[in-house]
Amino acid sequence: MAREAGTEIQKAEKAGVLTAPEHTRPGPIYSPSVDIFENDSSITVLADMPGVRSQDLNIDLRENMLTLTGRVTPAENAKESDVLREYHPGTFYRQFALSDTIDRAKIDAKLTHGVLRLELPKIEKARPRQISVRTD
Amino acid sequence: MLVRRVWPSRPAFDSPFGGFDQVRREMLRLFDAVAGETSGDIGAGAFPPLNVTQDDENFYLRAEVPGIEPDELSISAVRNRVSLAGKREIPREHDRVSYHRRERAEGSFNRTVTLPMEVDANRVTARCADGLLTLTLPKAEDAKPRQIAVRT
Numbered sequence: 001m002a003r004e005a006g007t008e009i010q011k012a013e014k015a016g017v018l019t020a021p022e023h024t025r026p027g028p029i030y031s032p033s034v035d036i037f038e039n040d041s042s043i044t045v046l047a048d049m050p051g052v053r054s055q056d057l058n059i060d061l062r063e064n065m066l067t068l069t070g071r072v073t074p075a076e077n078a079k080e081s082d083v084l085r086e087y088h089p090g091t092f093y094r095q096f097a098l099s100d101t102i103d104r105a106k107i108d109a110k111l112t113h114g115v116l117r118l119e120l121p122k123i124e125k126a127r128p129r130q131i132s133v134r135t136d
Numbered sequence: 137m138l139v140r141r142v143w144p145s146r147p148a149f150d151s152p153f154g155g156f157d158q159v160r161r162e163m164l165r166l167f168d169a170v171a172g173e174t175s176g177d178i179g180a181g182a183f184p185p186l187n188v189t190q191d192d193e194n195f196y197l198r199a200e201v202p203g204i205e206p207d208e209l210s211i212s213a214v215r216n217r218v219s220l221a222g223k224r225e226i227p228r229e230h231d232r233v234s235y236h237r238r239e240r241a242e243g244s245f246n247r248t249v250t251l252p253m254e255v256d257a258n259r260v261t262a263r264c265a266d267g268l269l270t271l272t273l274p275k276a277e278d279a280k281p282r283q284i285a286v287r288t
Contacts, residue, residue, distance in 0.1 A: 008243050014185075033239040039231050048240055050200035050267035075198060075270065080189035083252065087185035087200060114202035114267015 014087065028090035032068070036096070040128055042121040043102070049092045050114035051075070059109055059118065066096045068116070101125075183245045184220075184269075195251055195273040202267035203240070209264070213257040213273060220269075221246040254279040 015031040035046040045066070049057070052070035060067040070092040101123050108119040184199040197218060201209070209222040223244040255273040263270045 008245065033241075034237050035226070035235065035240050036237040037229060037233040037235045039233045044229075044233075046240065048202040048267070050202040053266050075268065076187075076189055076196070077191075079191045080196060081191070082187070083190050083195065084186060084188040084249065086182075087187060111266075113204060113206075113264070114200070 014090075028088055029093050030090050031094050032070070032092040034094065040122075042119055043098065045096070045116070045118040045120070047092070047094070047116040047118070048114065049111075049116055051089055052092060052111070052114065052116075054111045057109075057111060057116065059107075059116075061098075061102065061104065061107070061120075064098045064101075066098055066120075068092065068094050068118075070116075182247060183241075183243075184247070186220075186247065186249060188249060188251070190275075193274060195253075195255060195271075195275065197249065197269075197271040197273065199269045200267065201264070201269050204264075204267070206264040209262075209269065211260075211262055211271065213255055213260045215257075216251045216254045217248055218251065218255075218260075218271065218273065219246070219248045 014028075016028060032047040032049050034048075035044075037044055045068075047068060049068075049070040051072040053073075056071040056073065058067075058069040060069070072089040072091065074089045098120070102120045103123040106121040110117045184201050187198045189196045189198075197220075199220060201222070201224075203226070204222055204224050208224075209220065211221075212219045221244070224242045226240060226242045251273070254276040256276045259274045261272045263272075
């Protein structure tokens with residue numbers, strides 16, 4: 001994936017997913033595009049979830065399984081008819097298994113312009129510690 | 137030999153409308169294929185994906201633009217054409233980080249849509265919320281269909 005500035009942006013095809021427990025809610029389910037990175041103290045998840053309002057976003061961390069669910073309420077009202085349709089609103093759903101132990105009390109989530117930024121701080125004992133070697 | 141049944145091939149003799157039902161299903165499947173329900177959407181590859189709808193008064197253009205600041209968007213409308221241009225930048229992370237996933241794309245985009253009718257460019261309004269852009273484009277008064285009364 002080219003990430004240099006100035007390149008033409010490509011539409012990421014919304015990837016449909018088949019979830020292990022099948023969803024009973026009608027409508028398509030999409031896997032949001034994410035960036036995940038970590039440093040010594042935390043793991044950060046950025047997820048594109050356009051159309052999801054903060055009250056419709058559910059973040060669940062159970063054992064080491066992180067589940068993101070974002071529901072999208074279709075914006076159209078009943079009187080509108082389609083002229084062009086390139087996307088179908090649906091639910092965003094994605095699960096991640098996290099390897100490090102997360103300090104649940106300090107998890108921070110922020111939703112700005114349809115992008116979720118989730119900061120998952122690692123608990124103290126899971127952080128790598130530099131061990132200095134003493135010489136006699 | 138394994139035969140995958142793409143769709144029920146059982147002849148539906150049990151219902152007088154069975155035949156119709158089959159035709160209807162076939163049609164729906166074809167429509168779905170055309171509309172891109174089964175294979176990638178129309179306009180695939182162009183960012184951002186757009187939906188255009190209309191009612192009696194307005195056209196509504198909606199685009200999924202996650203992570204784009206509203207002032208990074210440049211929107212213009214003339215006659216029956218609407219253009220949407222902008223740039224999506226993903227801020228660099230300063231501290232030393234190692235990436236596990238990097239799926240979100242950045243770059244510039246420029247899209248033009250031709251509407252089936254002229255719009256009143258002076259009254260176009262744009263709203264951006266939760267990464268969803270909504271343009272309301274009022275149809276031009278002289279382009280609106282007029283009801284014609286038939287005299288007897």
